Amino acid sequence: MEDLNDTAERQRLRSRLVDLLNAYASEANQIGHAFAGRNHLHGPDLHALLAVMHAERAGTPLTPGRLGEAMGLSSGATTAMIDRLEKGGHLRRSRESTDRRVVHLRYGDAGMALAVAFFTPMAPRTTAVMDQFDVAELQVVERFVQGMVESLTAYRDELRS
Template sequence: MEGSETAERQRLRRALVDLLNTYSSEAQHIGHAFANRNHLHATDMHALLAVMHAERHGTPLTPGKLGEAIGLTSGATTALIDRLEKGGHLRRSRESTDRRVVHLRYGDAGMSLAMAFFTPLRPHTDAVMDQFSVDELQVIEKFLNGMTGALVEYRDELRGR
């Protein structure tokens, strides 16, 4: 019986990695469609996602943290932020008592474009999530957080940190 559990575990590991790769690829296709419609580069999309995620978690990014998150030099990060700010996708905000500290926020125009593009996706994703209990979704959340952490760890190893 233990041998079959091991075989099933191996099968699930392969299947889950394949599914994660497929999900990542499909999400990239949708991200590229959004980028193409709005004349954005792939790096722009990575930056916007990083800013959005940081905002959702209540920890807005500084330009330095954004550059670190997406692997750009400070000069390239500044050019990226300038381009996204000019297009209304990002805005710089000084929110701390130290006026030198700049936080990045999603711009209203950029948010409107994102909402118009991604809102029609929501019924599709809601239909999938509705098939799972809260307990099951918590297990999935734990799994995806762990897998994301593993990727970040490896990315940092590749960067020599």
């Protein structure tokens, strides 16, 4: 059982971690807006590009329908966004299945080049922070952040219902 000092420290840490996560989200959002502004993207466009990139990294490329569901957009809004991103070279549609009706979304080469050019200067900063932690500590952070993302995703889905 936790003593009063542990309980107080747990509460302090919980509050501080929420504040830090909010600050991180805000700063990441500001950087995302800067990228979007410099590349003439609309607000949801960056979220779509990130969703496509994460799905590709996971080996489960998104279809337009799954992207629309993930973003809470109608089919028409999703198609307009994909058309805009494809025209700008940020995305490409790919038919990789034997069923030619199935379309997957992939990050476009031009869009990837813009993202790499913009975000690469940040890499040494994040690497320097991560280098301060050993593998076991990074695994704990990974588990924590994954749990927080899952809790936010579940709440977002509840709000859409």
